[in-house]
Amino acid sequence: EAGVAQSPRYKIIEKRQSVAFWCNPISGHATLYWYQQILGQGPKLLIQFQNNGVVDDSQLPKDRFSAERLKGVDSTLKIQPAKLEDSAVYLCASSFLQRGAGEQYFGPGTRLTVT
């Protein structure tokens, strides 16, 4: 079974530029998550999708971050314009079950450096 795929793996941009990340979840997983992991901290949820609908985006900085999950499969996360404090690893995860003890499977992440 293929895992969660993410691209690119690394990205370096200057502040005020735009960037987009792509995620392909495990086939059949209806729930998709984007997390931000700043160096030295645990991941923090940015947005959760159930199929193509948003369940939780309370911690997404909506003035600069946007995300979509067209057709309920792949998802893209965009930052426009980027700030220095956006430097982090962006992790995508998916799960079969929305609730309960269901495991979340993580992708390898995209390491973003904003200079």
Added chain:
Amino acid sequence: AQTVTQSQPEMSVQEAETVTLSCTYDTSESDYYLFWYKQPPSRQMILVIRQEAYKQQNATENRFSVNFQKAAKSFSLKISDSQLGDAAMYFCAYRSGSGANSKLTFGKGITLSVRP
């Protein structure tokens, strides 16, 4: 809001020895789940072990076991017979058992090194 605290930033263990990683959490809920995730230097996070709050029996997965103390809100991970491949960051995480939101709340993590 739920919080997860991992107060030890780093730990070291000799190969083949046993190590315990600590985690405490704060919640007012009675239905929830606790997890330990491992993140090796390649950065792909993988699930190590999970515990349902309603279960009194501590979860065990091969060399990994937990000590779940619900009243004390403590959830420690014990790694027996440590191996070099166990070196990684370990995150304790909490998930509510109710509601539509199934997000994980993570602690800051602990870096475990294994000495050969």
